[in-house]
Amino acid sequence: MKKILFCFALLASSSVLGENGPWKLEKNEGGIKVYTRTVEGEDIREFKALMTLNASRKTIAEIVVNINDYPNWYPDISIASILKKVSANEFHVYNVIDLPWPANDRDGVSKMTIVKDENSTTIKIKAISGVKAVDDDYIRITNSYGFWKLTTKGDQTEVHFQYFASPAGSLPDWMINMFIVDNPFKTFQLLKEKVGG
Secondary structure, X not given: OHHHHHHHHHHHHHHHHOOOOOOEEEEEEOOEEEEEEOOOOOOOOEEEEEEEEOOOHHHHHHHHOOHHHHHHOOOOEEEEEEEEEEEOOEEEXXXXXXXXXXXXXXXXXXXXXXXEOOXXXXXXXXXXXXXXXXXXXXXXXXXXXEEEEEEEEOOEEEEEEEEEEEOOOOOOHHHHHHHHHHHHHHHHHHHHHHHOO
């Protein structure tokens, strides 16, 4: 009986792990790597971007959680604000993504949660509903999730940014590719400039 239960548990965990495809390296330039993978039941791929910066974890975390400053540096975000501070480590945030013509701009409301331990800071992001009324000027993104993970490595910080967003509505392939490869790459380039790392 124990063997049967063990096999069942193994198969169950394997099926969960097998829901998404393997990571594929899409871009590797200037110390920045961008990977994508397929997501079960979705046409849009998930991305992760990796790099190491010569900056403290605290400095980088302060930039990532400073939502109001996003329009000044974060690619394609034209509006960003904190709607509600739930606690010291949880916020409801809003942003508008400025898309090239002829696509409609997107907006979204997310819960941002900050988790810290001795060597790392994880900033989780997940779309939520019922916080802000839908604006007819935008297409609301209702399915998105991801995280920033900042890990201290001596005097440096490893930065891991992983995200998936279903854009709601149709977008041309070139634009989708821009947002899952070029956009995270540009985000990292600008973050690198911002911290001087």
